[in-house]
Amino acid sequence: MLFRMSADIGIDLGTATVLVFSKNKGIVLKEPSVVAIDKSEKGNDRVLKVGEEARQMIGRTPGNIVAIRPLRDGVISDYDITEKMLKYFINKACGKRRWIAPKVAICIPCEATAVERKAVEDAAKNAGAKRVELIEEPIAAAIGAGLDITKASGNMIIDIGGGTTDIAVISLGGMVVRQSIKVAGDEFDETIIKYIRKKHKVMIGERTAEELKIKIGCVFNADPEKTLEVRGRDLLNGLPTNIVVNAAEMQEALKEAVYTIAESTHSVLEKTPPELASDIAEKGIVMTGGGALLEGLDKLIEQYTNVPVYVAEDSISCVAYGTGKVLDYIFED
Template sequence: MFSKDIGIDLGTASILVYVAGKGVVLREPSVVALHKDTGKLLKVGTEAQQMLGKTPGNIVAIRPLREGVISDYDMTERMLKEFIRKVTSFRLFKPRIVICVPSGITEVEERAVIDAGIQAGARRVYLIEEPVAAAIGAGIDITRPDGHMIVDIGGGTSDIAVISLSGIVESTSIKIAGDQFDEAIIKYIRRKHNVLIGERTAEELKMKIGCVFPRPEEQSIEIKGRCLMTGLPRVFTVTSSEMIEAFEEPATRILEAIHGVLERTPPELVADIATNGIVMTGGGSLLWGFDKLIESHTGIETYVADDAISCVAYGTGKSLETIGDMQDGTINLSRRKQMN
């Protein structure tokens, strides 16, 4: 690892960068702010996120990744370049980079990620699928002939996979995740309270009182929004039981996806999963009661991995140790690409 190899969890909501020998060194929202007229990059990450929905006409704050894939190639490349510059102190050698991608990614989307990595300053770019990285990061030994089920709920996609012998046996990737939960809150508040709230308020609601399973004690929070009747600001209270109602549709879609993967999984591996349980990773898994909801629907013990948000980044980082095997083509990751 002479040239400080880098692992990147290229997430819709946030980007985590793992540097070999140092661990996770950068954790920033995947947001960029640029000047409309000059095209100049003004801010990246946390500082750009604070501008979302608050910029004047000549400045635009955007999220260049949508639903797990690149929606604005140029901005993604510039954002990656900025983050790589932040974590590499000297650039005598270009680093090799492992980038994490959703399991349902197309070849065109794959090529876009590889190209963006190369343009951002990588010597070589390798791709690893999110569920594989999440399993490694959660401390699962994926090399054994033993079935493990991973449910990785990120910002743009939810990846559900059954892993055995270092490969994905059965998987699905759906575009229902953290962003869709935020949207569900905005729609619900609009329909129920006739008030319009922004994305940041919706996310705050989700994190503070959001739940998909009844809490032992009802919780409530006071929020501000714009009344659609009068057009004036309005303060009102939202409860945790309302959150369950708001999240019903996206949560059901994720449950159906888990059920579908289990149905397609060979019976021997289903037996292993029943013993080993279902492991949840990603920021979305921290939504209160998600593990309880899955357990109540599948009858399989479900638990959230330690440091669930960083699991994919740690797994991507640990896969740096086998980059030599990747080049030799001896590691059996279900989807592995490299580019000189």
């Protein structure tokens, strides 16, 4: 008799994006952490769309349909919706017709509380996982970036996701010093929205702010000649309008948020034992996550800390790859 086995999977449960790594297949799914819910029947919310299709609905739905992001600051803010979202992603990654429930490794912020950890574990089990293991994001990011964290040598990682930035010094497979701050991709978008509203008297949405961040966002020696035209709502007359924004304005908008990350990095370095700090000064700091791609952020942190800073290859997928690489070890029994 043939048994259809179900592969072990690793999930990077991000505030903005969920990546799923399937054993022997690599990354099989990458979708926004968004769920569209129909609230027309009280007490019986119905899931309409999950992932990219739901993201397209943000800011464009009638009153009874709500596009929800059930994760905030790297942890669960809406348990029921997170469970439904996880069930959808697990089914999509493993296939609905499976005989054995998958074993799942999930990444969480390095300073998540016991309650937050339990919520993620329970949500995954209720979504169909046979067994759940949690991995701190800096550890997974470092492994995914190709760092050898098993030796008695200091490695420093900055993982900038959607909801949190996790900064850690790792040696002998464990975190010696760590800090998690709630300043990351979402905060970048919010500061851009506030800046455009204050300077141009125009209201823009989350997706437009993200477009500005990706296309002309810069935080170090920005080129004012680099511009992008975007559409928003004029706050004075309430009508749609077009404005041109340049990279220098983006640098000004993002200044406070990125300096918070730079200061936190400096703080972690200050708390690092001298021998490990010496290793880091020699090897440099590695940045992962989508936020690491913000132009000039590596140079800004390098100038602030006087330590070389490198952006990992395929930085967005590092956490997912790292989770996949440890599946054999955590589920070896």
